[in-house]
Amino acid sequence: MNRQRGVALISVLLVLSLALLLTGGMLRSHRLLVQGSAQPLQQLQLRQLGLAAEAWAQQVLEGSAITPSGPVDLSQDWARLEPAFTLEDAEIDIDIEDLSARLNLTPLLAQGQVDQVTLGRWSRLLDLLDLPALSLPQVGPVQELSQLRLLPGIDAQTLRHLEPWVVLLPKEARLNVNTAPRLLLMTLDGMEAGPAEALVNQRRAKPYASVQAFTNDALVSGLGLSSHGLGVSSRWFRITVSVTRAGSRLRLASDVERDAASGRWTVRQRRFLPFSPSELP
Template identity: 80%
Template sequence: MNRERGVALISVLLVLSLALLLVGGMLRSHRLLLQSSAQQLQQLQLRQLGLAGEAWALLRIEDSGITPSGPVDLSQDWARLGPGLEVDGAELHVHVEDLSGRLNLNGLLALGQIDQVTLGRWSRLIALLDLPPLSLPQVGPVQELSQLRLLPGIDGQTLQRLEPWVVLLPKEARLNINTAPQRLLMSLDGLEAGPAEALVNQRRQAPYASVQAFNNDPLVSGLGLSSHGLGVGSRWFRITVSVIRAGSRVRLASDIELDPVSGRVTVRQRRFLPFIPSELPR
């Protein structure tokens, strides 16, 4: 009789232990599910804040009075957005870049006669970046910089070095001398580091109204610099929004274009990217 009771008690204890294990497993799964849902909800909220930052930057661009045919320079409101915003307990950093301030590689990749002036600027930029000589085959217009990985001599590290300085725009896009950083100005024919730095400092107060005014500048005149492919305007911009809240981070990059007829702003592409510290070309 006692033996039967002992067996029954052991059976009950085994059943209770199994039940506790099952309940514990369910609680752990439920807790992980809640954590995952909370993380997904937080990411969704951060992305919505990123889109809000984009909308704010679009308004600032529209209020800057930029026209597709007018000068674009760093003294305008779009280029002076301030250090950051506080929204719903999150920190937003919004930056707008003129993409015409980069070297347009589609001028080299497009099929047809090679643009020798742009090719010279490409070669000088490669040398300034301490990269080995790279020749770009004419493969036709390219839409994404990541596609350059398919070209010979361009690996991930090389593409990462190139990314802040190059862009893929329509072939007719010109390099904006009012927004191009110093290193890109140094890619122009015969422009050394000292004059390029002086031009960058000078244009903050007196941006150039035309390419002719740039060529007539005492720092430039006499160099025989070609004005081919240069301009003072732009209709392509990139808005980058970095959102930080409670240790979570999201970075949104939106490429926009001003319609040359209506002047309206259109978002051409949005990408949520890995968060990296802001590092702007100098």
């Protein structure tokens, strides 16, 4: 009898052990399932915050009194945003960049007669960046800078060096002398580092109302540079949003354009960008 009770007790203990193992496995599976479903939800929330920040930045552009012919400069509201702010439990960084402050490569890629003035600025830019001479083939419209890697002589490293300084905009886009950085001003005929730096400092207090005002400036007038391809306005901007929340991060880059006729702002392109290894937590 005692032996039978011992066998029964052992059987019960084995059943309980098996039940505990099964329950533990189910709990682990449930926890992994919850974690797996939480990650897409968190990414969705980051995207919603990023798009909300993009919409807010677009409102800032709309309120910056940008007109088709009026000057666009760094004293306007779009260029004076606070670098970061906190919304609930998320930290959000917003940057707005005038894309006309970059060298537009479209005139060099377009088929037909080569734009010699832009070609000269392109050659000087390569020299300033310590990159070898590079001739761009006339392949017609290119929509995305990453596509330049398909062209001869442009590898990933070269493109990384070029990316902050060049852009692909419609052919009529002009280099905005009110927002172009010192390096881009140095691509103009005869412009040296000293005068370019002086122009950058000077325009903070008094932006140029016209290209003629720029070329008549005492720092510029003696250089004999061409006003071809230069402007003081823009209708193309890039909104870059970085969102950090609960250890997760997202970066959104949105290219927006102001319609010259209606004045309406539209998003031309949206991209979710990776962070560099040094930026990751």
